[in-house]
Amino acid sequence: MAIHSQRESSNGGAVITEAGTHEKVAALVYITAFAPDKGESVNTLLGTFPQDGPQPPILPPVQGYLFLDRAKFPDSFAGDLAAQDAKFLADSQVPWGVEALGGAIHEAAWRSKPSWYLHVTEDKMIPPAAQASMAERIGATVAEMPGSHAIYVSRPAVVAAIIRTAAEAV
Secondary structure, three states: OEEEEOOOOOOHHHHHHHHOOOOOEEEEEEEOOOOOOEOOOHHHHHOOOOOOOOOOOEOOOEOOEEOEOOOOHHHHHOOOOOHHHHHHHHHOOOOEEHHHHHOOEOOOHHHOOOEEEEEEOOOOOOOHHHHHHHHHHOOOEEEEEOOOOOHHHHOHHHHHHHHHHHHHHO
16 A cells, blocks of 8 residues: 655645556645646646735746745745754755646546645645645545645644544545
């Protein structure tokens, strides 16, 4: 039995949505992540975000790779971490390819596998309303928690608990 969860980036939600179709995957756990449907991509979902709310501080591509603006990173990504921890995350971010944003889902695992979603209410990378909408659409069992997009660093016990709950349920 395998449980897929993502924790490195919100983009990981798209990865587990597709990879979770593997026969050995029993359930999916989304941690403040994108949950696209067949034919959708992270770019598709980004286009649905309200323009009047916080926007992810994604810089223009450099040689096909994207970074988050280091100056805006602490507030946008890691608002509930100590300043030095947020700075460390900003300085150690790994670039992601522009193509990753446009990869369309072929088959959404959440259509056939049970899913859990940690809805993070103070996230400025994926608006809380978008998280709630995606979690509802996929029929996830939802846990709600205040925190930033880096909740896996600020509240690892909460993240571990939802993964444990999913594992025990399947």
